[in-house]
Amino acid sequence: MKAFKALGKPAITAVLLGLLLMYYCPNSAFAASGGRVGGKVFSSRSSSSSSSKSYLSSPSSSSRLLSSSYSSRWLSSSSCSSQCLSDSVCKPSPLGFSGGGDGGVGVDDGSSRSFFMFLMVLAAFALVYRFLSNKFHGSVVTATEKTSVVLKLQVGLSGRARQLQRELNRIADIADTSSPKGLSYVLTETTVALLQHPDDCISGYSAVDLKRSMEDCEERFDQLSVEERGKFDEETLVNVNNIKRQRTSSQGDSGFSNEYIVITILVAAKGVHKLPVIRGSENLKEALQKLGSIPSSRILAVEVLWTPQNENDCLSEQELLEDYPLLRPLSVHDGDMGRC
Known part of the structure; x- marks a missing residue:
């Protein structure tokens, strides 16, 4: 009886109510x-980005074209020189090479020097372009892409x-x-x-x-x-x-x-x-x-x-x-x- 009377007190009732709320409401437990x-x-994304990098780092088409053009001209001049060694007369070359009268090779110094300088300028331009292009992609584009x-x-x-x-x-x-x-x-x-x-x-x-x-x-x-x-x-x-x-x-x-x-x-x-x-x-x-x-x-x-x-x-x-x-x-x- 004393226990039931104690339950009627406001303080104890509040405590019991709080315990009930804690038990029933999941946010408390x-x-x-x-x-x-x-x-x-x-x-x-990483794989696609690496394939993009390999594309950017490959030599440019202009540099490949220049290289192949230079090689073909070098080979044509070499073949002409070897032919001149066997023939007594070699027909003038549009690139400035000409056959010598004694079986040697004669060269038009002015034209050949100009053409050689022209090739050097083109090669230098291709190298500078490739360097700047790679640097741009590496420092500007890649900086954003990698971030x-x-x-x-x-x-x-x-x-x-x-x-x-x-x-x-x-x-x-x-x-x-x-x-x-x-x-x-x-x-x-x-x-x-x-x-x-x-x-x-x-x-x-x-x-x-x-x-x-x-x-x-x-x-x-x-x-x-x-x-x-x-x-x-x-x-x-x-x-x-x-x-x-x-x-x-x-x-x-x-x-x-x-x-x-x-x-x-x-x-x-x-x-x-x-x-x-x-x-x-x-x-x-x-x-x-x-x-x-x-x-x-x-x-x-x-x-x-x-x-x-x-x-x-x-x-x-x-x-x-x-x-x-x-x-x-x-x-x-x-x-x-x-x-x-």
Whole structure:
């Protein structure tokens, strides 16, 4: 009886209610479920780039033409000289070589010297052109082509954006994530879906990491992917490199409405790309537009990760602050086109 009377006290009742909430709401004991869609094409891009390099480093057609022309003229002059050695008279050559009267070889010094200088000038021009061309491709074009970048955009949304969860599920279900065009589709559709839900966006974060080699770029991309995946308790929907996996969340329906949704977009691309610092809705809109407009020919890898993936899961404010500390609230200004 004393125990039952004690339960009636307000303090004890509050403690019991808190324990019940912690038991029933998965956001207090579990991380929310996660979805993941994307893939990588680093190897195919590297092979195409090496074939391009071999093409650029091969001798130019003009230098090959000059070399063959010079060789043919040298051979014709040599044959004429050998013929002159056997004949007493050699017909004048249009290149300035003429046969001598005593069985020797006579040369028109002025014409031959002029022609020789002409060949030397052409050869020098070809060498200089090739050197400058290779240097240009190596220092300007190659500097841009070899440079790659890893982009990260993270968006926090209110839990009422259930339609956005369904849209991401649909993208993951139908996307071909084994090709650059398929990855471009994932990126474009995700950015468009976010742009269509401006009222639900509440926070954001962007980062740009420039790399000078494909290996460093891929390593950084994988590192960020692993970090984001580590925030999920379980991946309930996956489509990566066309390997698909789906399972029902083990948490079931909590009976509580979701508080927040977080979407992370990771992109590795060739060349130099920039994202604005996310301070307000206009910055977020600009960043989404920039990501969505990256050509498929530049894309090396794309991954979109979101939590919770299951509409019945809930991501609490405490989890949002602990797992995504870099998210910053979006400032709202009058006249903003995106009303985040």
